[in-house]
Structure formats: structure tokens, C-alpha cells
Amino acid sequence: MTTAAEARVATSRLQVGDDIEVSVVMPCLNERATVGTCVKKAVDAMERHGIRGEVIVADNGSTDGSQQIATEHGARVVPIETRGYGSALRGGIAAARGRFVLMGDADDSYDFTQVHIFVSKLREGYDLVMGNRFQGGILPGAMPALHQYLGNPVLTAVARLFFKAPIGDICCGLRAFRREVIEQLGLRTQGMEYANEMVVKATTFGLRITEIPTTLSPDGRGRPPHLRTWRDGWRTLRFLLLYSPRWLFLYPGIALLALGIAVGALLLPGPIMVGNVGFDVDTLLFAAMAVLIGFQSIVFAGFTKLFGISEGLLPEDPRLTWLFRYVTLEVGLAVGVLLILAGTGAWGLGLAYWRSHHYGPLDPEKTLRIVIPGFVCFTLGFQTILSSFFLSVLGMSRR
Numbered sequence: 001m002t003t004a005a006e007a008r009v010a011t012s013r014l015q016v017g018d019d020i021e022v023s024v025v026m027p028c029l030n031e032r033a034t035v036g037t038c039v040k041k042a043v044d045a046m047e048r049h050g051i052r053g054e055v056i057v058a059d060n061g062s063t064d065g066s067q068q069i070a071t072e073h074g075a076r077v078v079p080i081e082t083r084g085y086g087s088a089l090r091g092g093i094a095a096a097r098g099r100f101v102l103m104g105d106a107d108d109s110y111d112f113t114q115v116h117i118f119v120s121k122l123r124e125g126y127d128l129v130m131g132n133r134f135q136g137g138i139l140p141g142a143m144p145a146l147h148q149y150l151g152n153p154v155l156t157a158v159a160r161l162f163f164k165a166p167i168g169d170i171c172c173g174l175r176a177f178r179r180e181v182i183e184q185l186g187l188r189t190q191g192m193e194y195a196n197e198m199v200v201k202a203t204t205f206g207l208r209i210t211e212i213p214t215t216l217s218p219d220g221r222g223r224p225p226h227l228r229t230w231r232d233g234w235r236t237l238r239f240l241l242l243y244s245p246r247w248l249f250l251y252p253g254i255a256l257l258a259l260g261i262a263v264g265a266l267l268l269p270g271p272i273m274v275g276n277v278g279f280d281v282d283t284l285l286f287a288a289m290a291v292l293i294g295f296q297s298i299v300f301a302g303f304t305k306l307f308g309i310s311e312g313l314l315p316e317d318p319r320l321t322w323l324f325r326y327v328t329l330e331v332g333l334a335v336g337v338l339l340i341l342a343g344t345g346a347w348g349l350g351l352a353y354w355r356s357h358h359y360g361p362l363d364p365e366k367t368l369r370i371v372i373p374g375f376v377c378f379t380l381g382f383q384t385i386l387s388s389f390f391l392s393v394l395g396m397s398r399r
Contacts, residue, residue, distance in 0.1 A: 019052065019099075020052055020053055020054055020097045020098040020099075021051055021052045021053055021098055021099055021100060021119065022046070022051055022052075022053040022054075022098045022100040022101070022102055022115065022119055022176070023053060023055075023056055023093075023096035023097060023098035023100070023101050023102070023179070024042040024046075024053060024054070024055045024056065024101075024102045024103075024104070024112065024115065025056045025058060025089060025092035025093055025096060025101055026038055026039070026042075026055070026056070026057050026058065026070075026075075026092070026103070026104060026105065026106040027058050027060060027085055027088035027089050027092065027103075027105065027106065028057050028058060028059045028060060028062055028066050028070065028088070028106045029059075029060040029061065029062055029066075029088070030062045030063060030064045030066060031062070031064075031066050031106040031107060031221060032062075032064040032065055032066045032069060033220055033221050034106060034107050034108035034219065034220045034221055035057060035066050035069055035070045035073075035075075035106045036069045036070065036072070036073045037108050037220070038104075038106045038107075038108055038110075038112055039055050039057065039070055039073040039074055039075045039106075040073050040074070041111075041112040041113055042055050042102075042112040042115060043055055043073070043074045044113075045112060045113045045114075045115045045116060046115055046116075048116075049115070049116035049119075051115065051116060051119055053098055053115075054076060054096075054097060054098065055070075055074060055075040055076065056075065056076050056077075056078055056092045056095055056096055057070040057075045057076070057077045057078070057092075057106065058078050058080050058088040058089060058091050058092030058095070059077055059078065059079050059080060060080050060083060060084070060087070060088040061079075061080075061081070061083065066106075067079075070106075076095075078091060078092055078095040080092070082190065083190075084190035084191045084194075085190075085191055085192050085194060085195075086187070086189045086190040086191055086192070086193065086194025086195075086197075087190045089103055089194055089195075090187065090190075090194070093179060093182070093183070094183075096179055098179065099178065099179060099180075100118075100119060100122045100176055100177070100178060100179065101176065101177055101178075101179045101182070102115055102118050102119075102174075102175075102176040103173070103174070103175060103176070104173055104174040104175075105173050105174075105219075107219035107220065107221050108217065108219055108220040108221075109142060109216055109217050109218065109219040109220075110131070110173065110174040110214065110216070110217075111174070111214055111215050111217070114131075114174075114212070114214060115176075117212055118131075118175075118176035118212065119176065121176070121210055121212065122176055122177070122178060125208060126208045126209065126210045127177060127178050127181045127182075127202065127207035127208045127209065128175065128176075128177045128178075128182070128198070128199070128202045128207055128208070128209045128210075129175060129176045129177065129209075129210055129211065129212060130167050130169065130172055130175045130199070130209065130210070130211040130212075131169070131172040131173075131174035131175055131211065131212060131213075131214035132167070132168050132169040132172060132211045132212065132213055132214060133169050133172050133214060133215070133216040134152075134168055134169055135168065135169075135211075135213035135214075136212075136213030136214040136215045136216070137213070137215045137216070138215075138216045139215065139216065139217050139218060140218075141218040142216045142217050142218045142219075143216060144229070146229060147229065151171075151229065151233050152169065152170070152171050155170055155171060155196075155233070155236050155237065155240070156168060156169060156170045156171070158240050159196070159199065159200065159203075159240060161247075162240055162243075162244040162246075163200055163203045163204060163240075163243075163244065164203065165199055165200070165203045165209075166203070166209050166210075166211075167199065167209065167211050168211065169211070170195075170196060170199055171195065171196070171236070172214065173195060174214050175195075175198075177198070177202075181207060182198065182202070185198070185201040185202065185205060186201075186312050186313075187201065189239070191232075191235065192232045192235060192236065193235055193236060193239040196236055196239055196240065197239065197243075200239075200240070200243050201313075204243075204314060204315055205315050206315070243308075243313070243314075245300075245301040245302075245304035245305045245308070246301065248301075248304075249297045249298065249300045249301035249304060250297070250298060250301035252294075252297055253293075253294045253295070253296070253297025253298035253299075253300070253301060254294065254298060255294070256290045256291075256293050256294030256297065257290070257291055257294030257295055257298065258294070259287075259290050259294075260287045260288065260289070260290030260291035260292075260294055261287075261291060263279075263283065263284075263286075263287035263290070264284060264287040264288065264291065264373070264376075266279075267279060267280070267281070267283060267284040267287065267369075268284070268369055268373065270369075271365070280365060281364065281365055281368040281369065281372070284368065284369065284372055285368070285372060288372050288373075288375065288376045291376055291380075292376065292379055292380070292383075295380055295383060296383065299383070299387045299391075302387075302391055303387075303390065303391065303394065305317065305320060306320070306391065306394040306395060307394060310394065324395060328392075329388050329389065329391075329392040331388075332384055332385065332387070332388025332389075332391070332392075333385055333388055335381075335384050336380075336381045336382065336383075336384035336385035336388065337381065337385070338381070339377045339378070339380045339381030339384060340377070340378055340381030340382065340385075341381075342374075342377040342378075342381075343373075343374045343375065343376070343377035343378025343379070343380075343381060344374070344378065345374070346370055346371070346377060347370075347371065347374045347378075349374075350367055350370040350371050350374065353366070353367065353370065354367070
């Protein structure tokens with residue numbers, strides 16, 4: 001059996017020379033029962049396969065002596081003051097000296113003896129190598145059934161749908177990557193979303209991604225995990241939605257706008273019957289609401305996309321660049337003015353209709369078919385003008 005002293009000697013041998021190939025980074029918060037085992041597995045695996053590397057334990061404020069145990073087994077402990085899974089990983093990665101980084105939890109649930117497989121994929125030219133627990137195997141008791149059959153598959157499916165992510169396990173914490181390439185992505189989240197942000201931005205910025213099967217074992221800490229099922233699941237889903245303006249704003253907006261226009265066009269001439277159900281001006285009012293909400297949602301997609309590009313959160317989109325060659329501030333102002341004039345004209349027709357009835361009582365079924373379209377056009381006109389100015393402000397930094 002390898003002693004702690006022998007592990008430190010092995011680590012020092014791994015670090016001989018200036019070119020450390022891989023840094024194994026483990027976030028740690030009170031992992032006394034398992035951190036030593038994880039460090040030893042990583043050290044032994046690198047020595048066995050002739051990989052020059054180091055083990056970094058990014059300690060997030062442990063109070064159980066995890067730091068001393070990690071040091072005794074050959075790790076370099078880096079204290080991270082800012083709490084959070086993402087903060088610990090970011091601090092550990094910043095302290096890494098290797099060209100490659102392999103990250104994984106220090107709870108002995110991940111197999112650090114696979115370090116050579118991850119490194120071989122990075123040597124082939126991949127930028128991010130993900131572990132896939134569903135391909136490698138999930139041992140009994142290693143993952144709650146809710147996570148295994150609902151949470152992880154759903155979140156992975158969302159990531160594949162929203163971002164075309166070429167992976168089958170977005171939540172796997174065992175992964176390796178080229179340090180400089182990932183640092184250039186400017187990852188910002190501090191909590192559990194950090195791992196998902198890495199996958200999303202790596203996909204959207206066109207990095208080369210692959211995955212390998214990995215085994216998930218029950219953690220050996222003997223205490224409840226830091227993960228909170230519903231809280232962290234919602235945070236992950238929220239992050240995926242916020243990072244995809246198309247699915248959060250654009251597609252729902254287009255659907256609402258199209259539905260509102262279609263229903264409005266059917267009801268403007270008069271009421272319609274579908275079986276024994278009649279649709280009249282009350283439904284026309286809801287159609288108008290759908291048009292306004294849909295338009296605003298589409299505009300918000302543009303706001304979010306431009307902001308994301310300006311802040312480096314999203315890559316440049318050639319389609320957006322092409323669009324802004326033709327959809328300028330002046331075009332938006334012209335369209336807005338035309339819509340306002342159309343709305344004013346519709347209200348003028350309504351006023352003329354009222355005058356023809358000597359300003360007396362009117363049939364709401366007829367007048368609302370004039371007033372509602374006018375209201376929609378007038379509102380859309382002002383929304384277009386205001387949105388055009390705001391989009392122009394957002395686009396100034398890009399120009």
C-alpha cells in the first residue's frame with residue numbers, strides 16, 4: 001500500500017520539469033473522509049501512465065481538516081474565499097500550471113484513474129472531454145432515481161435541443177479541457193451552473209467536444225451531499241433558458257404573434273362558430289393581446305442577443321450582422337410612424353362611424369372591430385420606435 005509520504009514523493013516526481021501537462025483540480029468543502037483517496041488515485045494514475053501533472057485541491061473553507069489530509073497525500077491546496085462550486089473551480093483552474101485540466105468532485109464518486117483516457121483525447125485535439133455516466137455505468141446508490149431518470153436526462157435533452165450540445169450527460173462533473181481555451185470563454189457563474197456554463201459556451205463558440213464513458217460510484221463522505229435537487233435543478237434550467245434567447249423569447253414570441261394575427265384575421269369580418277362554440281370580439285381582444293406580447297417577446301430576443309454578444313457571453317452571429325445592414329434605426333422609426341398613422345386612421349374611422357350615429361349608443365361588436373386593430377397598430381408603432389432606439393444603443397458598441 002502506498003503511504004502518504006510515498007504519495008508526496010510520487011507527486012514531486014510528476015512535477016519535475018517546467019512543462020506540467022495536466023492539473024487535476026478538485027473543489028473541496030469538508031471532504032475529510034474522501035479527499036485523500038481522490039488525491040491518491042489521481043497521483044497514482046498519472047505516475048502509472050507517465051503523465052507529468054499535479055493535483056490541486058481548491059478548498060472552499062473546509063473546517064474539518066481536509067486541507068491537511070490533501071497536502072499529506074500530495075496535493076497542492078489553494079484556498080478559495082468566495083463560496084460556491086463555480087468559484088472553487090475557477091480559483092483552482094486559475095492556479096493550475098498544466099496545459100490540460102481534469103476536474104472532478106472530491107467525494108470519491110468519480111474515477112480519477114481514468115485521467116490517462118481524458119488526456120489522450122485532449123492530445124488528439126479535442127478542447128473539452130466530458131464524462132458520460134449513463135454510458136459508463138451508475139452503481140447502485142450512486143445517484144437518486146429522480147436525478148437518474150428525470151433530472152439529468154431532461155436537462156441534457158434541453159441542452160441538446162437549445163444548443164446542439166454533442167453530449168449525453170451535461171451534469172457530469174468529471175471532465176477535462178484545454179486550460180487556455182476554456183479560460184478564454186470567460187465563465188462567470190459561481191454556483192452549480194458553472195459546469196453547465198462551460199458546456200454551453202464551449203458549444204456555442206464552436207469548440208471541439210467529445211465524451212467518454214465513466215463510472216459513478218456512491219460517494220464516501222457519509223453525510224448528505226451539497227447538492228439540493230429542486231433548487232439546483234431549477235438553477236440549471238433557468239441558466240439554460242437565459243442563455244438561449246431563441247427558446248426563451250424568439251420562438252414563443254413568433255408563435256404568439258402568428259396565433260394572434262391568424263385569429264384576428266378570422267374574427268375581423270365578424271363572429272365565427274366552431275360547432276356550438278361562438279368566437280366574437282372578446283376573443284379578438286385576446287388575439288390583440290397575443291400580438292402585442294408576441295412582438296415584445298421577439299424584440300426582447302434581439303435585446304438579449306445583442307447584449308450577450310457585446311458582453312462576450314454569446315458568439316457573433318453573421319445573420320444578425322446581415323440583418324442590421326438593412327434594419328437600421330431609420331427603418332425602425334419609419335415603420336413605427338407608419339403603424340402609428342395606421343392606428344390613428346383606424347380610430348378616425350371609428351370616430352366617423354360614431355358621428356354617423358349622431359354620437360349616440362353604438363354596437364360594441366362593430367366598433368370594437370375598428371378600435372382594437374387601431375389600438376394594436378398604435379401600440380406596436382410606439383413599441384417599434386422605442387425598441388429601435390434601444391437596439392441602436394446596444395449595437396453601438398458592436399459598430
